[in-house]
Amino acid sequence: MLITENLTRNFLMATTVQENKILILATESCAYPGADSVGQAHSSYPANTYILRVRAPVMFPERFYLDCFKKGISGIIIMSCGEECPYEGAYHAMAKRIDRVYQMMKKLDIDIRRLRITAICTVCNRPFLKEVNMMNDIVQELGPPVLKESQPPVTEQEPA
Amino acid sequence: MTDPKKMKKNKEKSEKIGVYICYCGGNISDHVDVEKVREAAEKFPGVAVARTNSFMCSDPGQELIIEDLKNGVVDRVVVASCAPSLHENTFRSAITRAGANPYIYDHANIREQVSWVLHGDKATYKAEKLVAAATGKAGLLEPLDPIRVNARKHATVIGGGIAGLKAARVLADRGLEVVLIEKTPFLGGNAAGLDTVAPLGEQCSALIAELAKGVLEHTAITVLTRSEVVGFNGYVGNYNLQVKTTLSSSSAFDKAAGHVVPFEGDNADTPTEQNVKTGAVVLATGFRSYQPKTGEYGFDDHREVLTLPEFIKQLSEVNCSGDILELNGRKIRAMAVIHCVGSRQIPGIHEEDENGYLNEYCSRTCCSSILHAANTVKEQFPKTNIYDLYRDIRTYGRGQEELYDRAARNRVVFLRFEAGNSPTVSANDDGSDYALKVTIEDGLTFSEEIEVPVDLVVLATGMEAGDVSDLVSMMKLPVGTDKFLQEVHPKLAPVEMSVSGIFLAGTAQAPMNISEACNGAAAAAVKTASLLSKGYLELDPYVAAVDQDLCRGTGACVDACLADGALEMIDAETENGTEKKARVVPALCLGCGACVAVCPTGAIDLKGWSLKQYEAMVDMIVADELIDI
Numbered sequence: 001m002l003i004t005e006n007l008t009r010n011f012l013m014a015t016t017v018q019e020n021k022i023l024i025l026a027t028e029s030c031a032y033p034g035a036d037s038v039g040q041a042h043s044s045y046p047a048n049t050y051i052l053r054v055r056a057p058v059m060f061p062e063r064f065y066l067d068c069f070k071k072g073i074s075g076i077i078i079m080s081c082g083e084e085c086p087y088e089g090a091y092h093a094m095a096k097r098i099d100r101v102y103q104m105m106k107k108l109d110i111d112i113r114r115l116r117i118t119a120i121c122t123v124c125n126r127p128f129l130k131e132v133n134m135m136n137d138i139v140q141e142l143g144p145p146v147l148k149e150s151q152p153p154v155t156e157q158e159p160a
Numbered sequence: 161m162t163d164p165k166k167m168k169k170n171k172e173k174s175e176k177i178g179v180y181i182c183y184c185g186g187n188i189s190d191h192v193d194v195e196k197v198r199e200a201a202e203k204f205p206g207v208a209v210a211r212t213n214s215f216m217c218s219d220p221g222q223e224l225i226i227e228d229l230k231n232g233v234v235d236r237v238v239v240a241s242c243a244p245s246l247h248e249n250t251f252r253s254a255i256t257r258a259g260a261n262p263y264i265y266d267h268a269n270i271r272e273q274v275s276w277v278l279h280g281d282k283a284t285y286k287a288e289k290l291v292a293a294a295t296g297k298a299g300l301l302e303p304l305d306p307i308r309v310n311a312r313k314h315a316t317v318i319g320g321g322i323a324g325l326k327a328a329r330v331l332a333d334r335g336l337e338v339v340l341i342e343k344t345p346f347l348g349g350n351a352a353g354l355d356t357v358a359p360l361g362e363q364c365s366a367l368i369a370e371l372a373k374g375v376l377e378h379t380a381i382t383v384l385t386r387s388e389v390v391g392f393n394g395y396v397g398n399y400n401l402q403v404k405t406t407l408s409s410s411s412a413f414d415k416a417a418g419h420v421v422p423f424e425g426d427n428a429d430t431p432t433e434q435n436v437k438t439g440a441v442v443l444a445t446g447f448r449s450y451q452p453k454t455g456e457y458g459f460d461d462h463r464e465v466l467t468l469p470e471f472i473k474q475l476s477e478v479n480c481s482g483d484i485l486e487l488n489g490r491k492i493r494a495m496a497v498i499h500c501v502g503s504r505q506i507p508g509i510h511e512e513d514e515n516g517y518l519n520e521y522c523s524r525t526c527c528s529s530i531l532h533a534a535n536t537v538k539e540q541f542p543k544t545n546i547y548d549l550y551r552d553i554r555t556y557g558r559g560q561e562e563l564y565d566r567a568a569r570n571r572v573v574f575l576r577f578e579a580g581n582s583p584t585v586s587a588n589d590d591g592s593d594y595a596l597k598v599t600i601e602d603g604l605t606f607s608e609e610i611e612v613p614v615d616l617v618v619l620a621t622g623m624e625a626g627d628v629s630d631l632v633s634m635m636k637l638p639v640g641t642d643k644f645l646q647e648v649h650p651k652l653a654p655v656e657m658s659v660s661g662i663f664l665a666g667t668a669q670a671p672m673n674i675s676e677a678c679n680g681a682a683a684a685a686v687k688t689a690s691l692l693s694k695g696y697l698e699l700d701p702y703v704a705a706v707d708q709d710l711c712r713g714t715g716a717c718v719d720a721c722l723a724d725g726a727l728e729m730i731d732a733e734t735e736n737g738t739e740k741k742a743r744v745v746p747a748l749c750l751g752c753g754a755c756v757a758v759c760p761t762g763a764i765d766l767k768g769w770s771l772k773q774y775e776a777m778v779d780m781i782v783a784d785e786l787i788d789i
Contacts, residue, residue: 021781033638033658036243039272041641047282050289050781051273053244055702055769058722059753064771071782087752089722097757122638122658 020074020139024051029086031079031120038125045129046136056087058094065101070147074139075114077131082119110145113138173299176208178234180225182216182241184271191275193284200288206299208234217247222254229258236298240268240291245658246649261303263768268294289781296776304767306698311397312439313695315688321349322674323666323681324444325371330685332380339436341403342385347372349446353469355476357674358532359559392634396661397697401436439692440661442684445628447667450502450621457498457619458585464595464616468530471618483543492544495616496598497530499550503622509580521642523622523671527554530620531563538570546572547612549583549600576603588613623671644670655684663688702768703749706742710763713740717755717764723748
């Protein structure tokens with residue numbers, strides 16, 4: 001019993017260390033319920049996906065994405081409402097910002113395929129699965145990001 | 161003024177986070193080792209206590225949270241359970257009942273996004289991570305006060321069938337102004353195509369007339385027939401519907417195909433549009449009857465094969481005496497009825513439609529309906545033999561099992577078939593003058609093959625979701641895998657939709673009989689009335705806020721702001737004299753966070769969804785060493 005537990009423990013340790021984490025920023029009015037809909041359909045998708053519910057991804061500054069990569073996140077999918085964004089102009093502003101993030105990623109030698117922007121609706125089960133699997137293929141191929149300059153994250157460090 | 165010390169304290173990370181993890185009666189715990197998640201959570205920074213329960217949403221589950229808050233054990237709450245859309249309000253109200261602020265709570269979605277999509281160790285690990293992220297955010301949550309907005313005491317019902325009529329009347333009786341929008345010139349919907357209704361046999365037309373009269377005579381209800389919703393915007397309590405009417409709705413009972421106005425002509429081609437300002441919408445858009453494919457049980461190939469609605473209509477027009485039923489001058493000496501046509505379709509057995517789709521659900525009403533029709537025939541025309549070919553008999557509900565017993569007493573002959581071995585309908589070739597022959601391998605007589613010569617075959621066709629794709633895309637409505645509109649939860653929020661202020665009534669939601677449609681409609685109406693009756697709603701206070709100490713007055717946030725007037729620059733008196741500072745106008749702020757991204761000093765953030773909280777969540781997700789495996 002104990003041996004089995006230890007084995008499981010070691011296995012999990014190994015998988016966690018190697019896990020290529022994908023961060024998904026999912027809008028609360030479209031993509032987040034879309035992800036729930038995938039769950040309701042009991043459709044499996046890779047475990048290394050961490051979905052954060054957001055009101056609108058326009059709130060994230062350029063440095064947020066770069067910090068995520070610096071912290072070890074392997075891939076980020078922005079699942080927005082696309083043209084159906086409830087905040088007029090927010091999608092456009094965010095898309096422009098992501099263009100700038102891509103430029104910054106190039107400078108830091110981060111493969112720009114690690115960041116993807118897409119639109120997922122509340123019932124877009126198939127597109128959701130497609131996006132997640134696509135990003136998973138990319139991060140499995142690339143592994144965790146290795147940054148050119150090993151700078152600490154720009155964000156303030158919280159006291160331990 | 162708030163005590164500055166307290167303010168300061170609020171900005172620090174909480175060290176008293178309570179984590180409450182739900183088994184969801186096996187829905188979560190069958191795949192996630194919940195106790196292991198609890199053990200891990202106990203060691204997360206700032207967590208004071210971690211507890212588990214079979215159903216955290218139950219009274220004993222909520223009581224765990226309330227007790228810990230009341231005893232001062234915790235001051236922030238993380239619940240790990242189903243999707244937040246289901247129980248966010250449940251837990252917020254529990255926290256409020258404990259005397260705490262409802263916004264000190266965050267939610268980890270470990271059912272829809274973990275246990276329902278993953279199994280085994282990976283599921284447990286991911287659940288731990290999501291709980292860790294939620295504790296990271298919870299530590300930075302601050303108490304907030306909700307924003308109050310006016311709500312119109314006005315509701316719109318879309319669909320003038322039985323459910324729509326019922327909902328409109330109940331809403332008006334509760335003091336709301338109501339607009340009822342019906343696409344066709346008639347009220348009554350699909351029920352208007354019925355004659356008498358099971359199980360009691362009352363006239364459906366009388367039922368519709370009574371309901372319609374109550375609606376048309378009510379001064380608070382405006383009925384717009386020949387009308388459709390073509391535009392939709394706004395938010396709960398303040399929706400705007402653009403409604404297009406293609407003809408004057410002066411008479412809802414006008415059954416003429418075109419309504420000719422004297423000296424004006426037919427004005428069918430002069431659509432008018434109007435804006436309906438409303439607080440909430442009840443969707444009573446109904447169903448459509450399944451139309452068999454050509455050749456399905458001989459449909460279209462033989463004119464003696466009818467659908468159930470066609471048969472009901474022909475039966476209601478029968479004007480013959482004697483022992484044998486006559487339809488259109490033809491004696492029906494023997495007839496067969498076949499159950500489950502267009503329902504309970506099985507992949508690999510039944511033929512998919514052109515989109516590769518099958519109706520895998522049971523339509524629930526056809527068994528009772530066809531047996532009611534069989535009894536009507538047998539009790540009036542006892543010498544018409546009826547053969548009932550069924551897979552299963554599902555005459556559920558009060559007074560409905562009796563329909564089956566009565567059919568047996570009326571000498572309806574029951575024959576049973578398996579889904580993979582359906583009966584066939586073909587032209588009769590035995591030399592007799594029966595038009596059709598039905599062949600079945602009868603499970604009740606040990607799979608004996610039986611051939612029955614008949615004059616008529618009636619297909620018990622089921623219900624399909626009505627085509628409301630325009631409303632679905634306009635209002636962003638969730639649709640189930642069966643294509644019917646989907647409620648938030650079948651038990652906990654059975655008439656609510658995930659879009660706040662939109663409710664479901666009747667068969668728009670699922671196949672149901674008239675009683676159930678009326679139950680659903682009344683429930684939706686009462687829910688709508690209770691939402692709007694106060695005249696105001698409390699909305700989440702997720703708006704931007706400026707830290708005046710950090711603001712350098714660059715004005716970048718004002719430039720980035722997407723809502724006119726939501727952010728402005730003011731002259732503020734500081735210890736350095738007069739300085740430019742940004743200020744938020746909460747009533748106009750959309751809470752999108754466009755300003756947050758552009759502030760060079762991080763002075764502006766979104767209440768309840770702050771950038772700092774997201775950064776903390778990411779930190780927890782990447783911090784493997786925090787997880788005790």
